[in-house]
Amino acid sequence: MYIANNWNDYELLDTGDGDKLERWGKYILRRPDPQIIWPIANESQQWKTADGHYHRSSSGGGQWEYRTKLPDRWTVSYGPLSFHIRPTNFKHTGLFPEQAVNWQWMMDRIKSANRPIRVLNLFGYTGGATVACAAAGADVVHVDAAKGMVQWCKENAELSGLQNAPIRYITDDVFKFVQREQRRERQYDAIIMDPPSYGRGTNGETWKLEENLYPFLELCTTILSDKPLFVLINSYTTGISPSVLHNILHMTIGRKHGGNIHCGEIGLPISQSGLNLPCGILGRWESGE
Numbered sequence: 001m002y003i004a005n006n007w008n009d010y011e012l013l014d015t016g017d018g019d020k021l022e023r024w025g026k027y028i029l030r031r032p033d034p035q036i037i038w039p040i041a042n043e044s045q046q047w048k049t050a051d052g053h054y055h056r057s058s059s060g061g062g063q064w065e066y067r068t069k070l071p072d073r074w075t076v077s078y079g080p081l082s083f084h085i086r087p088t089n090f091k092h093t094g095l096f097p098e099q100a101v102n103w104q105w106m107m108d109r110i111k112s113a114n115r116p117i118r119v120l121n122l123f124g125y126t127g128g129a130t131v132a133c134a135a136a137g138a139d140v141v142h143v144d145a146a147k148g149m150v151q152w153c154k155e156n157a158e159l160s161g162l163q164n165a166p167i168r169y170i171t172d173d174v175f176k177f178v179q180r181e182q183r184r185e186r187q188y189d190a191i192i193m194d195p196p197s198y199g200r201g202t203n204g205e206t207w208k209l210e211e212n213l214y215p216f217l218e219l220c221t222t223i224l225s226d227k228p229l230f231v232l233i234n235s236y237t238t239g240i241s242p243s244v245l246h247n248i249l250h251m252t253i254g255r256k257h258g259g260n261i262h263c264g265e266i267g268l269p270i271s272q273s274g275l276n277l278p279c280g281i282l283g284r285w286e287s288g289e
């Protein structure tokens with residue numbers, strides 16, 4: 001498991017009863033997590049006095065209960081990177097802290113390449129990976145279908161002192177964008193994607209990970225440069241294993257460019273128990289350089 005254990009502004013304090021207790025800067029939030037199928041070992045006062053508690057609804061969704069009046073948003077930092085945190089209606093905060101292991105890996109790869117690197121971040125969300133790659137010196141194109149997420153990414157870049165960095169912010173369907181880039185013969189040295197399990201496009205198109213990931217990855221190989229540096233896939237889809245990501249990376253990028261493939265779970269350390277919480281999976285292809 002790849003563990004994001006270098007945080008100062010974030011901490012997974014405890015887990016149990018389907019919930020996780022987290023510190024985001026100076027605020028404590030309690031949120032549900034489907035992986036947590038064990039009881040709370042010791043229900044400390046922090047559990048009972050969390051600043052925000054997201055309650056699931058039996059009919060789907062849920063709502064926040066606040067014991068403290070939280071600001072509309074606040075900032076957390078990871079090394080040179082800074083991000084706005086804001087609790088949303090769907091239990092999220094705008095950041096997946098376990099992705100810090102990928103941010104560090106991408107920054108190291110870009111810095112050690114000793115050449116200009118052009119990165120494409122697809123399904124880019126609020127731009128954790130975009131900000132990390134730009135901070136390492138790469139040119140980045142950030143693509144997400146949600147205008148609000150693209151704006152959030154831009155704000156995170158500004159927070160990190162990257163307002164003048166070479167980042168292009170694109171609100172678009174990622175599949176159509178890649179097709180246009182193919183026609184334009186534009187190429188990228190690195191591609192990042194965090195595809196959803198299911199999605200619907202602006203014109204009613206549907207995305208199903210199990211059906212669409214392989215052909216989409218094949219399409220992405222056509223816009224890789226002759227010397228690609230890395231390709232990263234993140235997945236939070238239940239039922240997709242690291243071995244599946246390994247196989248499709250091998251059959252697409254690996255078949256064309258060789259290189260090395262590493263796949264596995266991604267997780268966070270739990271302070272109270274000393275255990276690790278699995279949060280998703282990743283698949284990394286990287287060149288041999």
